[in-house]
Amino acid sequence: xxxxxxxxxxxxxxxxxxxxxxxxxxxxxxxxxxxxxxxxxxxxxxxxxxxxxxxxxxxxxxxxxxxxxxxxxxxxxxxxxxxxxxxxxxxxxxxxxxxxxxxxxxxxxxxxxxxxxxxxxxxxxxxxxxxxxxxxxxxxxxxxxxxxxxxxxxxxxxxxxxxxxxxxxxxxxxxxxxxxxxxxxxxxxxxxxxxxxxxxxxxxxxxxxxxxxxxxxxxxxxxxxxxxxxxxxxxxxxxxxxxxxxxxxxxxxxxxxxxxxxxxxxxxxxxxxxxxxxxxxxxx
Amino acid sequence: xxxxxxxxxxxxxxxxxxxxxxxxxxxxxxxxxxxxxxxxxxxxxxxxxxxxxxxxxxxxxxxxxxxxxxxxxxxxxxxxxxxxxxxxxxxxxxxxxxxxxxxxxxxxxxxxxxxxxxxxxxxxxxxxxxxxxxxxxxxxxxxxxxxxxxxxxxxxxxxxxxxxxxxxxxxxxxxxxxxxxxxxxxxxxxxxxxxxxxxxxxxxxxxxxxxxxxxxxxxxxxxxxxxxxxxxxxxxxxxxxxxxxxxxxxxxxxxxxxxxxxxxxxxxxxx
Amino acid sequence: xxxxxxxxxxxxxxxxxxxxxxxxxxxxxxxxxxxxxxxxxxxxxxxxxxxxxxxxxxxxxxxxxxxxxxxxxxxxxxxxxxxxxxxxxxxxxxxxxxxxxxxxxxxxxxxxxxxxxxxxxxxxxxxxxxxxxxxxxxxxxxxxxxxxxxxxxxxxxxxxxxxxxxxxxxxxxxxxxxxxxxxxxxxxxxxxxxxxxxxxxxxxx
Numbered sequence: 001x002x003x004x005x006x007x008x009x010x011x012x013x014x015x016x017x018x019x020x021x022x023x024x025x026x027x028x029x030x031x032x033x034x035x036x037x038x039x040x041x042x043x044x045x046x047x048x049x050x051x052x053x054x055x056x057x058x059x060x061x062x063x064x065x066x067x068x069x070x071x072x073x074x075x076x077x078x079x080x081x082x083x084x085x086x087x088x089x090x091x092x093x094x095x096x097x098x099x100x101x102x103x104x105x106x107x108x109x110x111x112x113x114x115x116x117x118x119x120x121x122x123x124x125x126x127x128x129x130x131x132x133x134x135x136x137x138x139x140x141x142x143x144x145x146x147x148x149x150x151x152x153x154x155x156x157x158x159x160x161x162x163x164x165x166x167x168x169x170x171x172x173x174x175x176x177x178x179x180x181x182x183x184x185x186x187x188x189x190x191x192x193x194x195x196x197x198x199x200x201x202x203x204x205x206x207x208x209x210x211x212x213x214x215x216x217x218x219x220x221x222x223x224x225x226x227x228x229x230x231x232x233x234x235x236x237x238x239x240x241x242x243x244x245x246x247x248x249x250x251x252x253x254x255x256x257x258x259x260x261x262x263x264x265x266x267x268x269x270x271x272x273x274x275x276x277x278x279x280x281x282x283x284x
Numbered sequence: 285x286x287x288x289x290x291x292x293x294x295x296x297x298x299x300x301x302x303x304x305x306x307x308x309x310x311x312x313x314x315x316x317x318x319x320x321x322x323x324x325x326x327x328x329x330x331x332x333x334x335x336x337x338x339x340x341x342x343x344x345x346x347x348x349x350x351x352x353x354x355x356x357x358x359x360x361x362x363x364x365x366x367x368x369x370x371x372x373x374x375x376x377x378x379x380x381x382x383x384x385x386x387x388x389x390x391x392x393x394x395x396x397x398x399x400x401x402x403x404x405x406x407x408x409x410x411x412x413x414x415x416x417x418x419x420x421x422x423x424x425x426x427x428x429x430x431x432x433x434x435x436x437x438x439x440x441x442x443x444x445x446x447x448x449x450x451x452x453x454x455x456x457x458x459x460x461x462x463x464x465x466x467x468x469x470x471x472x473x474x475x476x477x478x479x480x481x482x483x484x485x486x487x488x489x490x491x492x493x494x495x496x497x498x499x500x501x502x503x504x505x506x507x508x509x510x511x512x513x514x515x516x517x518x519x520x521x522x523x524x525x526x527x528x529x530x531x532x533x534x535x536x537x538x539x540x541x542x543x544x545x546x547x548x549x550x551x552x553x554x555x
Numbered sequence: 556x557x558x559x560x561x562x563x564x565x566x567x568x569x570x571x572x573x574x575x576x577x578x579x580x581x582x583x584x585x586x587x588x589x590x591x592x593x594x595x596x597x598x599x600x601x602x603x604x605x606x607x608x609x610x611x612x613x614x615x616x617x618x619x620x621x622x623x624x625x626x627x628x629x630x631x632x633x634x635x636x637x638x639x640x641x642x643x644x645x646x647x648x649x650x651x652x653x654x655x656x657x658x659x660x661x662x663x664x665x666x667x668x669x670x671x672x673x674x675x676x677x678x679x680x681x682x683x684x685x686x687x688x689x690x691x692x693x694x695x696x697x698x699x700x701x702x703x704x705x706x707x708x709x710x711x712x713x714x715x716x717x718x719x720x721x722x723x724x725x726x727x728x729x730x731x732x733x734x735x736x737x738x739x740x741x742x743x744x745x746x747x748x749x750x751x752x753x754x755x756x757x758x759x760x
Binding site: 052058065067069097099101107120176186 | 291294295297298300302304351356357359381386427428429434
């Protein structure tokens with residue numbers, strides 16, 4: 001069948017594949033991206049909270065094609081002796097081979113490990129959940145919240161999607177009411193009554209990609225990520241800065257950083273409004 | 285247990301809070317001819333099936349049977365990296381995984397025995413339906429993740445994976461529809477939910493208690509997979525299989541509709 | 556040749572995977588996307604059913620799908636590949652697309668010294684034909700071994716279509732065996748494909 005297709009036609013398709021950088025430059029000269037977005041524009045964000053009823057809290061986030069699901073499982077554990085009234089928060093990000101051909105089965109790869117640590121840092125730095133709140137009986141029994149973030153479709157910008165899904169899932173988390181029986185030294189779980197988790201602050205992440213060492217654009221797709229010369233991730237915590245990550249790559253001027261900060265804060269407002277809307281619609 | 289340095293570690297051990305529930309709910313499978321969720325014996329749960337959900341995959345599908353939610357993505361044909369013998373037939377691999385938060389009990393990161401068992405069963409259900417000779421010396425990889433398990437996960441996975449395979453454009457002899465049935469005494473409960481599923485640990489001494497899962501190629505009317513658990517009389521197994529075959533045949537239009545929708549959506553995208 | 560130029564939509568049951576299309580008889584040929592079993596013709600793919608008339612007046616059924624279908628390199632297929640490794644006897648490459656279908660993941664291929672061009676096969680010097688990074692159009696000669704496909708560029712239209720000079724800019728072909736860098740004006744040897752002018756026109760858009 002292929003003998004009928006002419007060599008010239010075969011060559012035609014390879015342009016985009018063989019020269020993606022040139023292809024992108026042509027678009028960016030006019031301040032637009034091949035998918036029609038402006039440089040500072042995020043992809044449409046869709047949020048679904050409480051979609052998994054076997055988890056204590058859950059959320060599904062779609063950032064364009066990128067799809068991430070966060071499920072929170074609560075379990076009992078004994079606290080560490082050095083911090084007897086602190087609970088545990090255990091975030092893990094999984095980039096399964098299901099979500100992209102880049103990932104292979106087996107233990108988590110480099111990218112997944114980096115992401116897990118990033119999420120862990122954000123949780124610890126932002127203090128959005130106080131570990132003391134997770135205490136049931138000092139020195140005896142605390143909650144451990146396993147926050148497992150599963151990527152279902154990887155089209156770039158996993159950090160933003162992960163943090164958003166985590167925050168939304170934490171906000172929807174309902175822990176079963178527990179009484180600690182002093183006599184038997186055993187907990188008693190109420191199978192009906194639940195209590196919400198207190199969220200003290202709202203970390204929101206915004207990722208920027210650096211293109212050709214000077215151009216910055218927000219929310220990169222997987223192809224944009226592969227062409228970028230570096231990325232900057234800014235995590236805001238309500239009106240404060242929580243964390244900035246710039247793992248190497250091209251240098252950025254102070255002016256450019258300022259633009260990024262501004263965009264990150266405006267994004268934070270957009271995202272929090274979205275979460276509130278969805279949470280309200282669930283309560284009703 | 286060896287520590288896993290690639291993941292964020294939690295406390296050494298933790299227990300499920302629901303194992304400390306003060307009163308444990310007991311329930312009968314059938315009450316006045318009705319099941320706990322109000323269904324009759326033969327009734328299925330409503331099915332939502334959509335193909336083409338993962339943008340990065342060659343083919344993909346998502347299925348929802350009330351609270352059972354399964355996603356599947358297919359990649360390939362890709363080259364076989366490990367040095368194996370030259371083969372004119374393609375290779376099919378399958379990985380079945382329960383998401384960590386998908387069950388009442390927390391699941392582990394690594395594939396456990398149950399998941400490995402399901403992977404093999406799923407592979408065997410799909411292999412007869414795929415034209416393996418169309419992709420010589422290459423492989424297709426099927427990845428299935430159960431996002432939430434409320435029973436009949438394997439049956440849902442079979443249906444979902446076959447639609448995902450067809451969505452990838454690889455040639456197949458037929459689709460495969462999956463269906464499960466719970467056998468309890470003389471009762472056959474179709475499409476069991478989690479509470480109705482057969483659990484060997486709490487069914488001691490009962491005769492005729494178990495479950496059967498069937499994969500059927502509806503157009504060819506060929507069964508590609510049967511697996512049964514528990515202890516069931518032969519006559520009852522026969523009945524159960526016949527019922528499953530019936531249900532799978534009924535499911536066929538649902539599978540086809542999902543595919544047609546995905547095909548025409550792609551047609552529209554390309555103009 | 557086409558009997559019914561209008562496509563029947565896949566919403567008609569015939570176009571759907573596994574569906575029985577019709578009885579098999581001596582006047583019917585199973586084309587792509589179909590197979591025969593137990594005296595019937597079945598569809599093996601979700602797509603649109605086409606009923607065509609073949610040259611010897613038989614009816615040919617095909618189910619076509621807009622999803623890229625056969626995506627493994629097959630014998631005689633034209634492929635686009637990127638050269639990854641050049642040795643005196645052969646060069647290795649990564650196949651990026653088959654026919655008009657872009658592959659998401661590459662397959663390994665190799666071009667042996669004797670398959671580079673049709674004439675003067677014994678005088679071929681590999682490093683004067685390909686360099687790592689070049690994009691070539693080639694034809695699959697055999698499925699090769701378990702490792703790689705065997706490709707050939709022994710046709711005028713086959714060979715290097717895009718190459719970067721040592722100075723780093725895209726080169727322009729000046730003969731069937733030479734390309735020139737527009738910046739440094741230096742000339743480099745390549746096994747040049749004849750489609751080059753067309754190609755530059757496309758890459759400009």
